[in-house]
Amino acid sequence: MVELADLELPDNPKLASNIAHFARALRRAGLPIGPGRVVDAIRAVEAAGFTERRDFYWTLHACFVSKHEESTVFAQLFRLYWRDPRYLEQMMSFMSPMVRGAAEERTAQAAEKRAAEALLDGQERDTPEQEEAKEDEMVLDIDASQTISAQERLRTLDFEQMSLSEMHEARRILAGLSLPVKPLRSRRTQGLPGRIPDWRGTQRGAMRRGGEIIDFSTKRRRIRYPNLVVLCDISGSMSQYSRAVLHFVHGVANRRGQDWAQVHAFTFGTRLTNITRHLRTRDVDAALKAAGAEAQDWEGGTRIAACLHDFNRDWSRRVMGQGAVVLLITDGLDRDPTADLGREMQRLSLSARQLIWLNPLLRWDGFAPRARGIAAMLPHVTSLRAGHNIASLQGLADALSRPEDAGEKTRLMDVMREAAPDPDANRFAFTRAANTQT
Known part of the structure; x- marks a missing residue:
């Protein structure tokens, strides 16, 4: 079994600080983690020990993960943060815009992009296109008024012609789209005020008053939604x-x-x-x-x-x-x-x-x-x-x-x-x- 002492950690490591930084990365990835859970995790590690990686993994897992779907994000962040000290350089290569052939040599696993974004926290690598953009900043400001926005261009761009960065942004837009549908009126009815006469309801109400009809009951059709x-x-x-x-x-x-x-x-x-x-x-x-x-x-x-x-x-x-x-x-x-x-x-x-x-x-x-x-x-x-x-x-x-x-x-x-x-x-x-x- 590989021990955590054998792993290459940052200079002057402090376990409590590393656990707190790891918890902040989990929170940026979408896990509901507050200060109380961080304190509990540090105390749990002190009580359980951390001589084996498996024990350390499941100790933090018990403190930070409360739903089944959060396990995948936790596993990716744990692997990147505690096992690979050079995770930033590796994940930068996944997130930077590049040709499709070079990027597909290493396909990111499920939830790995979310883990990378949480660990990178907005850091970006300077690319040749970005350097040229910085040099020609005034030219771009002048030409921007005569072109459509990048997001509008992305909406009309063919999926097959998108780069990796454009496809990533397109997927974010697609996740926010809605597909509303109008409800359908069923042939069945329900006893709510409507335009359909309810003769049985009217007779039942009259029987409670000795056969005298005071008001007419109505009903409406049920509403259902299709598959x-x-x-x-x-x-x-x-x-x-x-x-x-x-x-x-x-x-x-x-x-x-x-x-x-x-x-x-x-x-x-x-x-x-x-x-x-x-x-x-x-x-x-x-x-x-x-x-x-x-x-x-x-x-x-x-x-x-x-x-x-x-x-x-x-x-x-x-x-x-x-x-x-x-x-x-x-x-x-x-x-x-x-x-x-x-x-x-x-x-x-x-x-x-x-x-x-x-x-x-x-x-x-x-x-x-x-x-x-x-x-x-x-x-x-x-x-x-x-x-x-x-x-x-x-x-x-x-x-x-x-x-x-x-x-x-x-x-x-x-x-x-x-x-x-x-x-x-x-x-x-x-x-x-x-x-x-x-």
Whole structure:
């Protein structure tokens, strides 16, 4: 067992000061730690001793962690603070803007970014771009009035074109987006004042007064909220967009006071995977890591029809009741030529109150439904919209509030009709060829 005495700690170490600094880092990472817990932790370490790292870890864990979801943040901070004395240099390399290939050599684990931000506490490394910006400060001040803000540019930037720092900021914006939905009026009623006459209630009230009717009772229809079902394509061509959309769905599923009855999430590539329970984790990094570990077909092939068939057969009756809204995120490029994608889409649309399709390919101005899978899916969706940036995800609220707005579906259906061959012309050509042979 490795002892803490063997670890390389700062010069002139003071254990109480280090524990207090470690507690402040935990507090910046989101753990509710006050001065009382710090005092208890110091006393607990004095009583339990700290000859072994495991005993020291669990002693601080018992003092600082009160919820299960806080364990991941605590573990990352403990590893960075007590085991690796050069954590600042290592985490600086993760947080500084750089090319994607160099940054992906070491992927940050769940909650590691939050731990790094808590330990760094606003420190930044000077990059060549920042040095040039300092030298040309006056030029930037002059040009800033003629350009849009960085946040507005980020909202319209394609997810696939974002750098690591831009994607980090985009995920923060996506976590704060909301997806409101209007309540549905049920056929069932409740005994509250309304516009529907309640004859039974009126008779019961009259019987209490000897049969005399003094006032009429009324009732109103019950209010209920629908479920949100998300079907997200995680194939190779959709991986970057899928991660961004799942960040958005995680924020919707964990936001307090949201109007959805329940939020169900499924991923599909070559097979269907239910990741609903993973998205209930409060930490988004831990949630997506667990979802990616269970979805073994991430960045693999695409079998849309087969996966929709599995959903219609195994999950439709469980999650699609009471007017559910389905959010389908895919490019529609099905790789299975033998499957009946149109039939599965028709069955899915009949079970949903709204079927909204987000297709990142709509970012191209000249997009046309030439692919077989897209042509089979398009007639059965309620609305077709782009899903390649933050602004397109913000437009989902309009799609829910205005079911009559079909988005790009109307235009693309007209393109399909113009490109389709004329059946009367084909029949005339066939008749003329038969008469010629005769």
